[in-house]
Amino acid sequence: MIQIQQLRKTYTGKTVIQIEDLQINAGETIGVIGNNGAGKTTLFRMILDLIRADQGQVLLKEKSVAEDQEWKNYTASYLDEGFLIGYLSPEEYFDFIASLQGMSKKQLTDSLQQYTEIFNGEILDTGKFIRDFSKGNQNKIGICSALMQKPELLILDEPFANLDPSTQIRLKAHLKSLNATGLTLLISSHDLNHVTDVCDRIILFEKGRIIRDLQKDEHTLRELENYFAL
Amino acid sequence: MLFIFIRHQWLSFWRSKGKGRDLGIQLVMGFLILYIMATALLVGFNLDKLIIEFFPDKSVFAVFNGLLLYYFALDFLMRFQLQELPALAIVPYLHLRIPKEKILDFLQLRPLFSVFNLIPFFIFTPFILSEILLISDTFTAAMYLFALLCLVLWNNYTVLYLKRIATGHLWLMISGFFLAGVAALLEYLGIYHLSGISDFIFSSILSSPWIAFLFTLPVLLIFRINGNYLRHHLYTEEITGKRKSVNLFSLNFPASFGLPGKLASLEIKLILRNKRPRATVSKSLIFIFYGFVFYKQKELDANQFGLLFFAAIFMVGNISTIYGQFMFGWQGEEFDGLMTSKMTLKDFFRGKLLLMTTWTVLFTLILSPYGFLNPKILLLHFTACLYYIGIGNVVVLYFATFNSKKIELGKGASMNWQGVSASTIILALPLIMMPVGLYYLFSWISTPYVALYILAGLGFVALLLQGHVINILTRAFKYRKYKITEGFRQNS
Structure with a gap:
């Protein structure tokens, strides 16, 4: 699904991304972890063609994201509030996203139905614009609009941040169930428990480089905790 | 898609915080624009009389033809100061299932909705439809209007392009002003006369109207250049110029x-x-x-x-x-x-x-x-x-x-x-x-x-x-x- 080769990005002489080779297969659930400044979000932005690579390229389904835009048809993402349109109400925003996917009104309503639990009655019919929601609720709107697109590849940056505990648990369950249907998932998180719970494969970043690439087993969480405890 | 973008712009205007204040400005601006357009129309309908009044011993058409490039040179400077670059916050759209081309189209077409593109027609159309039509045929008058349209588009896109590349490049800006100053000085010293060049060009349209089609070439060119520039710089960080090394210089009070x-x-x-x-x-x-x-x-x-x-x-x-x-x-x-x-x-x-x-x-x-x-x-x-x-x-x-x-x-x-x-x-x-x-x-x-x-x-x-x-x-x-x-x- 994702192929990255010799990818490099430098800001004022400081390398923020340097990946020699990374392959991600369809259906994998990848957790990207690392301390602040490790390059997680930069990598996500480069996969989404939001940042120009200094060297190398990102291939999605063997096509360079910078040259071919086909990836937009099967990729959904939510990195931060910048992805939302603040002056729309959630309903209008979902409607806009749905129209891009060619979904009918009925399909949209059905789709939103799935997220009733996550929304917890705080998102729809509130008569507010997205910009007036709390960070956590904005996060919910962004994540659900990404889920709604029924993507083959889903990219979420710290999806559990700012969410209340109930929603974290519901979201985890939802992501796991999606994985069963063959979704490729790429998330980052600072919460080692969540990542090891949801993901099968953990990629550990430090200063823009991949320093561990682990298939999850019963020792993974311990190993990660040891790494970060240093 | 373009329609949706325009709708979003519309919503973002009406729903912006501090709407009341913005509305006030918009009203003032609206009145100003109306005033300018009314003045332009008034000038337009009386252009022949004005020319006779100010240049009684010259041919009306020579003066009119000579005037055109002057106007567009002035128009160019005005736009450079006042015309704003389309400011659609494109970030929320970049990762969605929207082809880049659509976003580009919007960025390219949006600036056409500018009052600067209307004023020249208000001023010059009445003259073309009355006087020019009087001494030639419909085709010639149409070609005149066509040439005018090309000049409008040329100014529109050249200014946008220059503003885009000059942002953050102070030296480009200064050298641009310097060049404009030199051009004005040469004109002042009588080395050349813009009016002569202008008269030459538009007189040839009068005699052989099809020449006006040549005007499309530079317009298409600048449209392409502008589009290419945007296509290759549709990364927000390149547009905002963030992440360059910072200058810590400052001045402090004791x-x-x-x-x-x-x-x-x-x-x-x-x-x-x-x-x-x-x-x-x-x-x-x-x-x-x-x-x-x-x-x-x-x-x-x-x-x-x-x-x-x-x-x-x-x-x-x-x-x-x-x-x-x-x-x-x-x-x-x-x-x-x-x-x-x-x-x-x-x-x-x-x-x-x-x-x-x-x-x-x-x-x-x-x-x-x-x-x-x-x-x-x-x-x-x-x-x-x-x-x-x-x-x-x-x-x-x-x-x-x-x-x-x-x-x-x-x-x-x-x-x-x-x-x-x-x-x-x-x-x-x-x-x-x-x-x-x-x-x-x-x-x-x-x-x-x-x-x-x-x-x-x-x-x-x-x-x-x-x-x-x-x-x-x-x-x-x-x-x-x-x-x-x-x-x-x-x-x-």
Whole structure:
């Protein structure tokens, strides 16, 4: 699904991304972890063609994201509030996203139905614009609009941040169930428990480089905790 | 898709915070545009008569043809100053299932909805439809209009392109102005005449109309160049110019100024390190040449200071007024932090006034060479300076407390190239007109000189009472503080 080769990005002489080779297969659930400044979000932005690579390229389904835009048809993402349109109400925003996917009104309503639990009655019919929601609720709107697109590849940056505990648990369950249907998932998180719970494969970043690439087993969480405890 | 973009722009306008204020500006701008268009139409329908009036011994068509390129040269300069680049916040759309081409199309087509593209047709169409049609056929007149359309499009896209590549490249900007200056000088010296070139080109359209089709080539070219540039720079970080190595240069007030000095130094950093305030402040530097337009020997001799005092106030105070009307908005991003930090509101306002006083005095000093024209000008500047540091700056600050819309300095301003536009200057006008009005009142009661002395005296007294004045300001601010902080917390 994702192929990255010799990818490099430098800001004022400081390398923020340097990946020699990374392959991600369809259906994998990848957790990207690392301390602040490790390059997680930069990598996500480069996969989404939001940042120009200094060297190398990102291939999605063997096509360079910078040259071919086909990836937009099967990729959904939510990195931060910048992805939302603040002056729309959630309903209008979902409607806009749905129209891009060619979904009918009925399909949209059905789709939103799935997220009733996550929304917890705080998102729809509130008569507010997205910009007036709390960070956590904005996060919910962004994540659900990404889920709604029924993507083959889903990219979420710290999806559990700012969410209340109930929603974290519901979201985890939802992501796991999606994985069963063959979704490729790429998330980052600072919460080692969540990542090891949801993901099968953990990629550990430090200063823009991949320093561990682990298939999850019963020792993974311990190993990660040891790494970060240093 | 284009329709959706336009709808979103529409929604974002109507739903923006501080809508009331924006609406006010839009109304003023709307009236101005209507006025300009009406004037253009009036000129258009009377163009033949005007030409005969001003150039009675020349052929009407030669003058008309000669005029066209002049107009578009002027139009070019006007656009460069005033036309704003389309500021669709494209970030929320980049990751969605929207082809890049659609986003590009929007960025390309949006600027066509500009009044600049209408005015030339208002001025020239009546003449073409009456006079040109009289001496030739429909095809020729149509070709004239076509050539006009091409020139409009050429100006539109060239200005956009130049503005885009010149943003952040001061040297490009300066060399551009230099080139324009040289071109104007050569014309002035009679090395060549734009009117001759213009007449030659449009006379040939008159004789062989199909030539107008050649105009499409440069238009298509600049359209392509512009599109290519956008296509290759559709990465927000390249557009915002973030992440370049930073320049830590700044100017600081000496420690003896205490906390107010520190706050003023902080504000200087804000100005130096952010594009929008920097553009606002640097544009006001241009106004120091206003004196050459306004200071006329005749009025100086007759002691008719009204207009001259306006110029003095404008040159001394425009930076305080234009920057100061958003005095808190500039700090909107960190306002909550400022309000909860360990400082008194009094110090906060002392800092603001210290900064404003400093640059008022600084501008008065910079402007002092005008004294060589006539020493009376120095009195005007001195009065304006005293008025501003005593009263003017305080009034500006007072009105700034009504402003609860934060200004996005960098974030969210990707694709937002504008610094200060016509609307911000128009808003500042009433504040600048106030002392001028007072001057007229006092000089009507007594004499021009006495009026100046009164204004300077009032400024001086207010300066002596600044402690009390600051108390009044803080009270006014406290009254609206929650509204202001609330407004700043909203994303605009």
